[in-house]
Amino acid sequence: MAVRACVDAARTCKALTSSRAAHLPITLIVPGLENDMIELGRFQIDLEMRTVRRDGEALHLGSRAFDILAVIVSAAGRLVTKDELMNAVWPNTVVEENNIQVHLSALRKILGADRHLILTVPGRGYQLVHRQQPAPVRPASRVCAGRPLPSPKTRLVGRDAAIEQIHAMLRKAHVLTLVGAGGIGKTSLAIEAARQAAEDYAEPVCFVELATLNTFDGVLGAIAEGCGLLTEGTTPAVAQLAAALAHRHRLLVLDNAEHVIGCVAEIVEALIAESDSLRVLVTSREPLRIMPEAVFRVDPLDVPHLHSTDAEILQQSAVNLFLLRSNSLQYKVGAESAELRLVGEICRRLDGIPLAIELAAARVAALGVEGVHRRLDDRMAILAGGYRTALPRHQTLRATFDWSFALLDQGAQSLFRRIAVFGGVFTFEAMCAVVCDSTLTIENAISGISELLAKSLANVEFDGPVAKYRLPESTRAYALEKLQAEGEHSAFASRHARYLSTCFQTRTAPTVCRDAERATALHHTFDDARGAFDWAFSAEGDVRLGVDLASNLAGALLDGGMIAEACARAELAVGVLDQLPAATVDAACEMRVRAALATALPSVRGCVARSAGLWRDVFALATASGDQEFQARALWGLWNMMLSSSNIHESMKFARQFQRLGEDEGNAWQAVLGDQAVAISLHCLGQHAQAKRKLEGARERFAQLEGKSQWDSTFAVDPLVYCNGTLARIAWLQGNPGEAMTLVDALVNLVRPETMEPSLTHMLGTVAAPLALLSGDLSRAAAYLEIMRSQAALHRFDVWVEYCDCLSAYRDILDGQAARALPVLAASLDALIARGFRRVVTLFIVVHAEALVSVGRTREATSRLNDALAFCQQHGELMFVPEIWRVLGIAAHAEAGVQAGSGKDFGGKLAHAATCFAKALESSREQGARMWELRASLAMAALLRDEGRNDEAIEVLEQIAPYFDTSSSATDVRSLFAMIRRLRSRHGKAIQRAVFELPQREAHRFNDSIERVG
16 A cells, blocks of 8 residues: 555654654664654654554554554655645545545644644645754854845835835834735845845844745754854754844844745744844745734835826836836837837736736837737736846746745635636625535635635735625736636636626516616626626637626626627627527527617617617517516617607507506506607607696606616616606797706706716707707807717717717807808718618708708708608608798798899799798697797798788787797797897888887897898
8 A cells, every 4th residue: 555655665764853843852763674663752653553652652543644644754854745645545536635634633633732743834745844953053253144135136116115114114023024926026125125224233134035945944044044153064943043043133034935934934933032133024925924923015016097198107116117127128118108008008907016017028129019018918928038147936927926826725726727717806705606616615715715815816805894806917817827727717717607697687677777786886797797708709618608698798788888888799699699599598588688789779870770670579589488578678669769760650659559568567667658658759749738748747757656666778768868858848849948958957967877878968969959059059059069979989879979960060050150061961961861860860951951041052952851751741750840841931932032033933932932831830830839830930921021021920920929038048039029120120100119019128138130030
């Protein structure tokens, strides 16, 4: 057996040396090899008889514990790795590694006060502590004062505050450990801090490099040598070293202690116990965890934020280090803004780690800044070429991580690899859900994450009591390499994607409001989800899993206002789904992903027809599966798309169907939504009074239901925005422009900041900006348009960019710049119509036609208006019909003027113009649209005036005037009273009498400079 082989090996040994803690003599008795007896202080171990005695008294020790003891003792002080123990004690058997700890605990319990005879070397294995008999220690000659501090390789950047703080802490703490990740600059910081603190001590600072040591005696001897203490060729005991340093007022620097952390902890604790004047400064990737220790966490260098200015970038210490290192290689960097921003991005992606930044800067001479930036995804390969005099593990980034990884035990290594699938921060619960299995238990995860944190391989931050972990980007890149090398990447990427899909699962009922708090809480997982999504749709991924993730992720993106990204990811998933056999994924998943795409498409691309097709697919799936919630979602979506395409008859059909479904289910929220949908369709049909009553009732019911339920991503635009925006438009149409703009102000406040888009852009584009322009308030319109254009560009809302162009052109036309505005308006208008997006677009057609008339292009204007009239009459968009007739009349009136100027008969054109104005008046009165009636009246009055029929013109205007407030600032209202005054001023006493009958205080407010038709 393997253990017997160890016993045989023991027979070749002559003796074991003293114990580590109590210096107990250890003797191996081998007289003629007839006795396999080892004396270990008070203990006698008989390898042949498998017995252990203490002072002659037999002790009970389990079989496995004895086997472990035999292997360690037989190694005669050599380090025994965990694998060696596993193979010797459990040959040809698969057991969990924690079996070693279980039996070692039993063994150490037997050893009692001498338990330290068996040393655990973290991450490596176990060994029996032994040494030669201690020799006397004597101070070195005055010439040898110990090992001095190394000379610095480069100037330390960005560490002034840290050095000052370390200096202050050393005055109070006996032991100070600088803790941080590999390459963070602990050694450089310790050397410089010790150099500046040297004058505080009576004796020179001593520096001890521990990187090449791996035994207790080695560490002890190095410290003795570093302190200038000479021995008679042997290693001193800890007590002797402590006694020799007891009265020395000096600073001892122990560098790179992490791999011998247990040895260092014991030695330092013993030294400090004997001296009040000694100070020890340690650098390590984890603390010593001894009583007199203070810990200083070495942070990365400062990196610039994402949108920093050039001046702000140059203020960051990480950037300064990069520039210093690259410029020292005769490569001038950072002279141009674009290059400086790349430097900032490199430093940010390297997490401000000085070693990584120096290695990256060293590559600039060969690759340039842009080349280094482009290759950061393969940073393990390019970040090499450190100083030749540096430790090997500091010459490449991979070597630095190799060193840290080797210090982890097997469980921590496994955990480290697996958590690489997390791209952002993650909770302990998330970690366990993804990485734990039969080979890595929750208990392993607890100890593993603690070890990773202790060794600075993972970071933790606290949100209140909640711990959130994160791997720095470079650390994660290394861990991903390890995960790939172990062949585990695909399995754990799949588990990660499934977990995220569950996290992003959204409720689908249209009666459930957007849960902004949940979206905020999940926001930190978006980066993870993006990575998981990209993996799922890659060559090595799982597209079915990707579709499932997309179906939930897209909804969360919509909740978070990331509409363009939701559209792109849902579109990719739907494209794959269309290629898969029917029923490959479950119906709920398919409905979610198609609904997400249908919701996002209109805002981003304005693809109304495709969106409507997707909603029809969702409705068919929901009907087949009996899912009433998705039936409601689909009906709402179809109603919305019919409004966007200005197919009002179809919108009313879906609104009624949605309304009936809500009534059948007894769902209060769905019922009020159905009433609102019907009301908005009635408004578009020109039935404004009835629509207003229904919307005001719906608004009251919304208020009553507030807080009892919430919206979800079913609604691209918050229904309250639809409701109140329509009420504002109706107020304007009914002749109350002041009330309309007051409603707009209130409407802006209804847009919730946590779910701002696309509600804000929709509201600005279809309600706020158009009403400001219709009222002639160009400055207010300009403010709205500036915000709208910014939001549309930020969120990549292509359709709303074009819509904004139409509104801007409208503003320019009102500002007297029709020649410049017409090409912009024509192009944008045609683009919207080509997309099938016609929501309130007929207004732009009317504006465009009226501007064409103003520059003499009456035939083109008439053609566009006739097409628009036919469309509106066919599809039921009757709201703008009065305006179409009005501008048709203006075009005919203008053509009559042209004919009169050329001596042609113009009577027919004048009669046609009068007919158009009459139809405009008739249809506006049928709708109760006083503002359309006012505009048509102004146009008719202008026609009558030109025919010399001033009395009739005044009569037309007087019929509409009582409905308006003379103090109104709306352009059309001001034009009304200005035209009345002007007409009356031309007719002697009759006109003067008419003017006198008007309130004198109002008549004086007329603006004589404005006479506007329409």
